[in-house]
Amino acid sequence: MSIIMDAPRTTDAARTVRAGLVERAAALRPLLAGNAERTDRERGVPDENISALAGAGLLALTRPARYGGLQTDFRTLLEVSREVGRACGSSAWVTTLLNASGWFAGLFSAEAQDDVWAGNPEARVAGVVTPSGTAQVVDGGYRVSGSWLPASGCAHADWAVLGVTRPDAEGTPDGVGIVLAPMAELTVEDTWFVTGMRGTASNTLVGKDVFVPAHRFLSVPDAIDGRYATPFTDEVLYRAPFVPAAALALTGPQLGLAAAAIDILAEKAPRRGLTFTNYTSQAEAPTIQLAAAKAASLADSAQLHAYRAAADLDEAAQAGVYPDYDARARMRMDAGMAAIHAREAVRLVCSAQGASSFGESNPLQRIWRDIEAGSRHGILNPEVAAEIYGKSLFGIRGTVSDLV
Template identity: 85%
Template sequence: MSIIMDAPSTTAAARTLRADLVERAAKLRPLLADNADATDRDRAVPAENIDALAGAGLLSLTRPARHGGLQTDFRTLLEVSREIARACGSTSWVATLLNASAWFVGLFPALAQDDVWAGTPDARIAGVVTPSGTTRLVEGGYRVSGRWAPASGCAHADWAVLGVVRPDAEGTADAVGIVLAPMAELVVEDTWFVTGMRGTASNTLVGEDVFVPAHRFLSVPDAVEGRCRTPFTDEALYRAPFVPVAAITLTGPQLGLAAAAVDVLAEKAPRRALTMTHYATQAEAPTIQIAAANAASLADSAQLHAYRAAADIDEAALVGVFPDYDARARMRMDAGMAVVHAREAVRIVCSAQGASTFGEANPLQRVWRDIETGSRHAVLNPEVAAEIYGKSLFGIRGTVSALV
């Protein structure tokens, strides 16, 4: 599926690089799978995983080329995230969020980007764009305080993107924004006690009266409408629409978890009997065959929805046309449908495999826990996406959420 649903303007060189990056991710799967139980048990992605991903260039997908990054596209990020998640959902989620947060930094003024990468080209960024903090205007910038969660990837980050509100700017585009702060000026509280995606260590960041220079503030309403502060307007990647990017990037791990479930069924069914039947193997039983077909088709459907949205996002960025509201609503709907199909694929496999699914030694139970958790991120909420999209089909716009 290397070019299905791809942006028409994607170059052959970009597709070649994408294939190479996915292959690099595939080569890391044995290592990541070997560490998956420990990642889940210890509630942290091990440094070995992060070092391997960084060494393969898989944490620099959205970093500007000016700062040594690969500056790829969102289809590439989806495919790489999917491949990593086939081995470990938590590791994929962290890698995805570190890349997504790097993209956010690419929207800031040049000086802010230099703050992050000029002295440390491989600096990593975690992020919580939910406006959980407050700012007050001071000479030269702002004083920021708040608590931000869940901060996926914060254990491996040097900087953080933080969502804030500005009470003094109420009624203007600057009333809600994101700021950049060094991790060294924040405190991490261990609050991530969850059932799924345990290894992401998506803990809480705490800041108290942190000074943020003016150039490290970005208006969210401006960003939603395609008005960002980067002066490098020739860089297509950072012309992509803000909210569709925030949604579609989170589907990558879900695509991989669905694929992992289908992988497990294909591996186990030929070697196990179907309990309380005459079938010597599950693979011989029509019920399992139908389950396999439905799960695999749903996993494919999830990819097609996600890849269509990525193609729309990438194409708009490449040609320099900002998508209108209705197009962005469909992109958010595609993200919601992708996770619905991916989650259902995993459910079907779990049902086909029966109670043994939930044995602690069975990797399928971790896949199930991870997708049940990760697919419920607020920006992926399929019901909200459906309301936004359904209203847009009747010309009703802007009544559900500002994040479209």
């Protein structure tokens, strides 16, 4: 069953492109699922997966068409990430983060975008927008130093988006920003030792006195208010709101993980009995039927929240109108609720399948670990999102976080 909710201005041509990309992702599921255990065990997405994803165009969703990219929309990113996530959570997360970071790069000046893509249209971007580095003003730009984690996708990237503070500009819109730096000028520290999303290899990027030209700096406060450096204002994708886009993108893999768990339940329940009962098929047991109904409904609810936010986000971009604070607060709330509902759907499936869900040979345990980790990303924090949204409903704005 499909969930139709979409931005009203989305064209039939755009929907056709989206459907084709989702079909490409679905065609890769056997490969990605077959490598999922290896991805988890080796703590990295295999090059085979990355090559297949790139070959299908699924790592070019947010690259500007000027450089041969597909320049789609956020609903498309969600649907592709969901389909990849049905096969492998880590592969979906890396797909999402490489695309999201590519979108960040598309907000920079034309010269910065040329630095990234003019010489290599296939260049991929990873990064961390948390301002855990500093940028010192020097002639022609900045000297950037710091360490940034978790840098999902950095093993497969050519450039990095890095969050920085500028001590010289503290208290101004240029006090916090993101910069673009070549991966070749950074080092990667192997720090990603985790139980969930192990395969994302979200290691730490380290930079020491990396020179960044002035045109590769983007003000975060300006971006939050919808003032981007890109001069290509007719390109709809790069008019989307900064924080809602960053948060919403992360829900795609989790929609896929929830769908994968329900797929497993639907496949296994008819062939297994319910322990310590007279049911020879779990599918005949009301307890399992109710769990399946609740899990499937929660997965649908996660999609509905995510797709509503995507519709609001894409529609605003298509209309060339930057959403106001209250609208952006609801989008962030939708992203948080999508994560919660997807996570709960997986939990219900694991409970229905019992202790066997956590056997090392059972993919459910990996799905559970991946969604427990991924759904707790800081920008998705549902409690913070709820506080922001709840206050906005009473006209209280800007007291919780600048990231709205």
